[in-house]
Amino acid sequence: MSRRRQVGTRRTTVACATLGCAALALAACGDGDAESGDDTIEIGISLPLTGDFSEPGEGVRRGYELWAEMVNEEGGLLGRRVELNILDDQSNADRVVADYEALISQDEVDLVFGPFSSRLVLASARVVDEYGMLFVEPAGASEEIFEAGYDNLFYAAPAVADDHYNYLFDYIMEMPEEERPDSVAYASMDDPLAQGTAYGLKDKLEEAGIETVADEVYPPNTTEFSGIAAQLAEADADLLVGGTQYQDAVNLIVAVQQLDYQPRMAAFSTAPTLPEFSEALGDDVEGILAPTGYSAAADYPTNAEFVERIAERYDGRIPSEDEANAFTTGQVVQAAVEAVGCAEQGECQQKLIDWLHENTVDTVVGPLSWDEAGRPDSAHFIQQHVDGEPEIVLPEDQATADFIDVKPEW
Amino acid sequence: MSGGLFLQSLILGVLLGGLYALMAAGLTLYFGVMRVVMIAHAAFLVLAGYLAWFFTTRTGLDPILSLAVTVPAFFVLGVGIRRLLITRLKPATMTMMSVLLTFALALVIEGLLGFTFTGVQRRIRTGYSSANFEIFGAQVAVVKLIAFVLAVVALGSLWFVLKKTSLGQALRATIQHREAAELVGIDTDKVAGYGFGIGLATAAVGGTALALDATIYPSLHWHWIGPMMAIIVVGGLGSIPGAAMAAMALGIIHAFLQVPLGATWAQTVFYVALFGTLMVRPQGFFGGRLAQRF
């Protein structure tokens, strides 16, 4: 329903643009139809629903929609109904900027939520900042985003990309010398999030004296992985670390399988946290590690309800990390809005920003607080596929299954 | 480079080179019969890949069986495209305008694929997707070997048609000298139509072979346009054996360069070869005398 309304709005926009360029009576339509009245809160979102990031992008959409549904069931935000205005940026950096510009200046949304993946967050952070809006985002974990120094930006997950593997690193360091992997191969997509996680671990392992025997980087949309796989197989490292999104992880794994390379441990970012991953690879996922900001079993307030609702909607499966991070984004903004008591463009946004800088928010991924650049200060879990199911294996006090030290052959 | 990696790269290069040869064969055939650079060829490859994927996910049968439908369908489509679109262009500006027209066709195909199947990346999953066997210490992926065999069979059939049948003779005559072919009584219009159909039919096979072991998505065709253009220019525009040899050579060089240079830089070999060929020998290295004039 919100989708239809939004389309109507955009149609006026373009009609306006057409006329505007022909320089015809534009003042009349320049205002757009600011219909976010007193009874609704309109939230503008741009997501990659097609293109490279479409699988995680869809996950984020499900998380946002569930959050809005649950808020509306409880009587809305500040007594106002929440409506999501979601646009598709096709995973393009130029499109995501145009989308937020349109949402903020043309559709005059009251709040915005972030897009998926660091690359798109990086592109959109500036436009949102220049309009002075609060920008809570579910997926911009890479250091470049925080270094840009936007004070309106908050990452709604437990840890930044460089720190995603911290528990795994600690675990490896505590292994007995003879069991510890002594060589590591890295293959990473040239993408800030994917590369950030892989290189975060690489820096730490190299410092600890564990040798890097291969380090391959490939551009997004690479489909032919046999060349990279040949080198990984040749290097034959004990630990294979993939800085991946989704499809590239599947392709890479199939390519190394074809060459019969069997690492003792394998860790990939993002892909193993998606439900599609085990559908695509079947039993071969066993023992694959991944950092995740979310655990369905974690005993945080509201988490149980969130897990239940996802199960209800999607055939009893547990929530994915992207769904959880999107839901968290909603929770963070909700907490700020309810504490400050406003949700509209203008001065209100700065109040929301200030409030978040000073407070801690309880979410499904645990209590979150941020430094001045928007970095969260908790840690990511380490997930492993055990008996075909994604289980939390680190840290041990949150673990739902035991760590498998030697990955079964894939 | 160690011996193992050398052999591995060589095997990979040969297997991929065969696939490239098939994918480029149609492109050089269109040029031969019509002087048309068919930008949409890569889009048709992707379309065939999608049809194979769709066939497999719906029926659960092997994707190769989809060729029974796609090959004849693409042949008819090829004849139709030439008749209904290409022949409408004025002869004087045929080459330039056909580039734009087939470019438009590529956009429409990409858009319709995105419209129908969304932009999500797809991958055919078969029982032999990750299977392999060992030969002299190197691993050979079964699925790549199947794609290679498919390419060899298709190119072999093409060779047979061109060399051993009267249609093939007429086709070769049309490619070599259209006016002369007409003088000896060949209906070049009809022959060119068949040539176009055969070219597109090779796209059906090539696309299916490609999709066996790679992800497909609607905008994938951009990725292939460049390498395929390079192959047909290096091989000499209009020369199918030339394209096949250029594809094999570039495939192997590409596989070897990947080791020291990485995936992206290695890809530039196609364009370096293209520019080099045009600077040194614009008519291509393996036959063809057409490049400079068209």
Add this chain to the structure above:
Amino acid sequence: MPNDSDLADASAQGASRPWPIPRLLGTGTLGALAILVLSFPFLTDTGYLLSTGVFILNYALMATGWNFVGGFTGYISLGHAAYWGLGAYATAIMITRLDMPWYLALVTSAAAVAVIAVPVGIAALRVRGASFVIVTIAFVMILLLVFQSWAGVTGGSSGLMVPRAFDVLRTQHHQIFFYLYAAALALTLLVWWAIDRSRFGMGLKAIREDEDKARALGVPTYASKLVVFVLSAFFTGLAGGLYALWFGDLDPVFQFSILMGAYMVLMALLGGIRELFGPVLGALVVGVSVEYFKSEFGDTQFHLVATGLLLALVVLFMPEGLIPWLRGLFQRFGPRASSIREVSAGELAEQVEREHAVDEPGSRS
């Protein structure tokens, strides 16, 4: 492009023009249009509309830049996004790594793009037709690979952020760049117009109609093509530099895309490649339609289908473009505009020949 049906508008040939009234009328319309365009930023303060306006001017500048090669010589370059991307990246790199002031970076990078275009032009213009198109496509693809891989300089797939040149509100920023683009466009149109009415332009158009004949008539074809090729790269690069300053976030996939090159061709062809304002009109139509389709059918790939169909229709049914078609309509239904002198391609060639014949002795003495 078709020969005989094609009538080159020689109305701008100055002195011999018998009727001043249509020219006054033209100047008046031009002035009115310019005023309308220039007043656009005052008519709205909605950031999105302003940015769409800037984007359309960017398209217009790119397409007019493209038309130096396409319009004068008839060589269709599908890879012109290469120069746009190079201009953008050069500007961004000069600002972020060399700390140059923005205006200096803009001009230097456009000049640098022109320099790069010289060897590319030398290679590309050796061949004609299909091979030329292939070379232009290959050039943009090779640049995409280089800019994706050479992360140390270009930022790789993560792209480059360019700091804002002006510390103003976002809407004012859009307004400033609207005028910067408009100024660049005016300059580009002026140069195109000057070439169009010059003898140099005559020679170029002779190449477009029949290159071999033109050469036989003494037109220095290779040098002439190279000059417009480099000019074309310069102005397209300028558009790229402005884009980097305005948009502030460069992504190699977007900067070096064949699709962007195809848009340039479509815009110029749609408006009319023999017309001064053809590419501008095409940019307006295509720019608005692209924005419309992307926002209306965003999560489908429908804008590609629409672009493809439009391109096919133009190629098949309107290869001369909108402006000649509209003029035809006007002439059929409006007053007979007998004042506009038109010459056919054949006459054009004769004219060139005559001028050369007149010139040669003079230049020898």
